[in-house]
Amino acid sequence: MPITTKSVCVIGAGAAGLAAARHSLKAGLDVRIFEQTAQIGGTWVYSEEKGCHSSMYYEMKTNLPKEVMAYRDFPFDSSLPSFLDHRDVLEYLQKYSDGLSIDFNTTVESVTRIEEEEKWKIIVQNGLGTFDYYFDIVFVCNGHYFRPNNPYENSEFEGNLIHSHDYRHAEEFSNQKVIIIGAGPSGIDIGLQIAKTAKEIHLISKKAVYNSLPENIQQTSEHVEKVTKSGVKTVSGQEFEADSIIVCTGYHYQFPFFDSTVVRLLEDAHVVSPIFEHVVHVDYPKSLFFIGLNLEKAEIPAREELEGYEERQMSHQSSRGLAKRFYHLLQHDQWSYLDRISKLGQFESWKYMKTIEKITEYLQDRRKLDVKNYKMINFRFLDEEQLEYEIIEEENQ
Structure with a gap:
């Protein structure tokens, strides 16, 4: 009996969606990407229009250097400064997306589980009409910088x-x-x-x-x-x-294509539930992912571990003095988290992750001391594995 290649739906063609698609293709899966706008890039697409998908402003440099942002197998142009103009990031993503087949101007209307077939039914809408598709795996990569959290929008302010x-x-x-x-x-x-x-x-x-x-x-x-x-x-x-x-009070999570039987938004839409390790849906650990890291190489943890994660994470965040709405905020914990994810996904170890950690921690301290000028710093690597680097400071013009 022939082996059927599993099908993958990727919702969103931003940085996360493109990575999920490329790694899925590399794993030999059939991939289809649905993007509701006319181009790739997600939050990196600038628009003069207000009230649209974009949160990008005209003059914006990244708050992380390219040495931290790059995909592992796809470096940024070495001639670029460490802190990039948003247009450079978009161009980088456009190059990374070369060869990917993407359905643009296509909005995912609903994602529902068909248990008897072990499939996800995806209903999409585009200029030609409404269409149904069925997939084995869904990667949710629709971002979360498009539904503003504005507690003052109905205020009496006259300006x-x-x-x-x-x-x-x-x-x-x-x-x-x-x-x-x-x-x-x-x-x-x-x-x-x-x-x-x-x-x-x-x-x-x-x-x-x-x-x-x-x-x-x-x-x-x-x-x-x-x-x-x-x-x-x-x-x-x-x-x-x-x-x-x-x-400037951040954003709410939003997944308009799920109903509350699949995904619940808690704490005023700041917490996505029920998700294990911020990635894997507890009820569908082999087929529904929210970043796109697991390609079935990972051994699925016991049900008790999956279901108990939220309570453990809430307790851990509380011990750090954080309110429940900061459930997904990792800060310094991101390094132990990434290590766990790497082991769960059985990814090949990468020494450069330590470099990323050192650069990030250095910049966090530097930003506190001189928030005006920290983006004038550049990093130059001193060895081929990019484990040692020097810091070059430019004069602010």
Whole structure:
């Protein structure tokens, strides 16, 4: 009896989807990629349009260097600086996607399990109509930077209030008083950009403790209690007025093609459940994945281990002082996590992972000391295996 090649559906042609597709093809599987937009790249596709899929702004450099971001078997152009313009990342992904067959402008409407056939039924819609397909394996790679978490969208503020999802140009805030709520990577990056055009900026967040900021950025390290008609009021009672407010409070997860019997979104859509090791669906550990790392080489853990993961992870995050909504936040734990995933997937060990860890940890410390200039650093490798490197600092222009 002939062996039938298993079929794979990849939802999304961003960085994760392209990697899932390439590794699936390498494993000898039949692959079909559905992408709802007109091109590959996901979050790296810039658009002047607001309220669309894109969260990219016009002038954006990566907050991680190319030495950390590259696919293992596909390096970036060595002539590029370590911190890349978003256009360079998109070009890199376009080159990586060469040879892949992708259904563009195709939206996945639903993903349902057909138990008697051990298949996933995928309903898609495109310009020609609605179509049904059946697959053995599904990789969910639709990203999570397109549904803004904006707790202030229905506030009484009388000025201009946007989420960072819709920020595009610093010139839009020329000569304005601006409040930025949230001081994570987007908040501080946007703050540094609009400092060149805005009159005054208030960066308000518990994370607002940066050194060496421009003189027109003031930091208030506390939470916002409410957005008022003229600005914001903090939990301590301080009030600030503004012409514009930019909300940089992250994103919700969203999987509109699943119903709640398959995937549950908990903690105001910040936690995806039930997922083992942030990747494998507990009920379908051989066929439903949320990053695309497991290609059936991995031995499936016992049911008790799969089901107990969420409780163990919640307890672990609590011991780190994190609220439940930060369930998927790994931070320094990412290195032990990647090691576990590598062993589970039976991937060949890669010494360069230690280099990635060293570079990342160095930059985290450097960013705290000099958030204005850390992206001027370049890394140059001193050996063929890229295990030793030197740090070169450019002068900020």
